[in-house]
Amino acid sequence: MNEPMWQPTPEQIANSNITDFQRSLARDHGVGFSDFSAFWQWSVDHMEEFWLSFKEWADVRATTWGRKARIGTNRLPMVQWFPDARLNFAQNLLRRRDDSQAMVFWGEQQVRRALTWNQLYDGVSRLAQALRRLGIQPGDRVAAYMPNMPETIMAMLAATSVGATFTSCSPDFGVQGVLDRFGQVEPRVLFSANGYFYNGKSFDSLGKLAHVVKGLPSVEKAVVVPYTRQRPDLSAVERAVLLDDLVADLQPTDIPFAPMPFNHPVYIMYSSGTTGAPKCIVHGAGGTLLQHLKELRLHCDVKPGDRVFYFTTCGWMMWNWLVSALACEATLLLYDGSPFHPDGNVLFDFADAEGMTLFGTSAKFIDAVNKAGLVPRETHDLGTVRLMTSTGSPLAPESFDFVYEKIKPDLQLASISGGTDIIGCFVLGNPTGPVWRGEIQTRALAMAVDVFDEGGRSIRRQKGELVCTRPFPSMPVGFWNDPMGRRYQAAYFDRFPGVWCHGDWVEITEHDGVIIYGRSDATLNPGGVRIGTAEIYRQVEQMDEVLEALVVGQDWDNDVRVVLFLKLRQGLRLDEQLARSVKTRIRHNCTPRHVPARVIQVADIPRTKSGKITELAVRDVIHGRPVKNREALANPEALELYRDLPQLRD
Secondary structure, rough: OOOOEEOHHHHHHHOOOHHOOOOOOHHHHHHOOOHHHHHHHHHHHOHHHHHHHHHHHHOOOEEEEOOOEEEEOOOOOOOOOOOOOOOHHHHHOOOOOOEEEEEEEEEEOOOEEEHHHHHHHHHHHHHHHHHOOOOOOOOOEEEEEEOHHHHHHHHHHHHHHOOEEEEEEEOOOHHHHHHHHHHHHOOEEEEEEOOOEOOOEEOOOOOHHHHHHHHHHOOOOOEOOOOOOOOOOOOOOOOOOEEHOOOOOOOOOOOOOOOEEEOEEEEEEEEEOOOOOEEEEEHHHHHHHHHHHHHHHHHHOOOOOOOEOOOOOOHHHHHHHHHHHHHHOOOEEEEEEOOOOOOHHHHHHHHHHHHOOOOEEEHHHHHHHHOOOHHHHOOOOOOOOOEEEOOOOOOOOOHHHHHHHHHHOOEEEEOOEOOOOOOEEEOOOOOOOOOOOOOOOOOOOOOOOOEEEOOOOEOOOOOEEEEEOOOOOOOEEEEEEOOOHHHHHHHHHHOOOOOOEEEEEEEOOOOOEEEEEEOOOOEEEEHOOEEEHHHHHHHHHOOOOOEEEEEEEEOOEEEEEEEEEEEOOOOOOOHHHHHHHHHHHHHOOHHHOOOOOOOEEEEOEEHHHHHOHHHHHHHHHHOOOOOOOOOHEOHHHHHHHHOOOOHOOO
């Protein structure tokens, strides 16, 4: 395609936050830029100046910033940003206090609520007082096993206002999935709703919550938020109290926000590591705040009064990203439930009813709307929607076509990508530049994103590893229970020493945009949700019938589907009943996204000479690619069992 699919008007460029920030740089520092690529290059070459200027322009609140933007070298991860700063994450998100809307919540068609900024602040104030009364202090962990609803955000803000560290997962996780995560970080307080809605049905959470609390001896108080009914019975849940009862005697006051160091842990996120329990990734308050504000205000052009939506659960980093839009003084639009109940139009209904300006979704949702035969352009106005962002998996060129032909022809479509690891984006949109079919618009400002070949050489217009060659503020503070940093080092810096290697297979285009072709490691990625193979193994290998298992992702229909191979006990055959039992166990103890699309019996599983199963080799075989490490296998003949399987052709 020789013409872009969208271009901003001169007026849009002139009124953008990027242009306003560039004006401030010209006024205060005498720097100017011929185009966005020049601006990006300057932001990478002058990172300290960029961040010092940005935090002033964005009015990021801090008790003190100190004199230095960072100490250390350009060699990752040996750097510390703003070593003398003291700030509070929640204070920056609660900067506005008035009677305009702070958030609007839809729980499918069952619940609609709106909160003003004053109501949000007062709710957080009462909850923060309750946490202090429970003895919660800086560094303590507060967890949420919650839907994407206002009380989840209030719990996070209350926890971080006192300096506690917040962590969350969604209520569709099974008991073991929750314990695998929260069990490592030992929260003192656990928030949960009594249930949730999905596909028009009500699901109870209290049964699972009772088992979770029993499995978490660190939890001193389980705070239950009524959602699917008003006064749920908590008798089966140890140490439980209703939210309203917890704060009943407390009155709103000004919140005494605790000033914390820049790197003070604000969030603990969970990786999808392929061995063992999920890694607990610790993110600092200052780095998370700066990165999110840069992405929201500059790359997404979010301004006060905008109405920002992302379809996400509380188990995905896009929830954390969405919530930071409060620091832009934007209104959050929260939706919890199925995006296709009852007929696939509900998110577009939401956009029209609530004046949505940023419509955040996934590539899989866009593809599903297309396959459902929906034409939102004909059924909805969508007049307020200025930007549609897509993440989770690569957005196919055909999906670009669908958005502009069938959803809205004059919006900016920004495919974005980053991850839990950095709680932000490496590549994303540019409101002052064109959208080219099938391409992500730009590399993120102040992120030294590059593409390396296998030898660690920078390449262009070729596929290679996505890397970041210089430090950035939202690098993890570290991993939980990794005091020497060995697992952290191995996760990102062993492939190319001193360089962050992210594990995406990408290309930088002639337009200086980016195309992502998928993950370059063994992590599963159905619908863009990264899934660790170990979570599936732990479930199926506890079944008496199963001796061993191997799971891979198969590229399928512009996405990835999970394929599970089972080696059963001698004499057993994989019939429909056993396959159904396997899927049910995985769904119950993990999430619906973990459930394999195909379950296939095999006679043997290939492994290395050191005894490790070889997921990457099997993945290469089922895709018809050569296997590079056959010499490392103890039983390379087993690979032939996976070649040209009829079960993987449809």
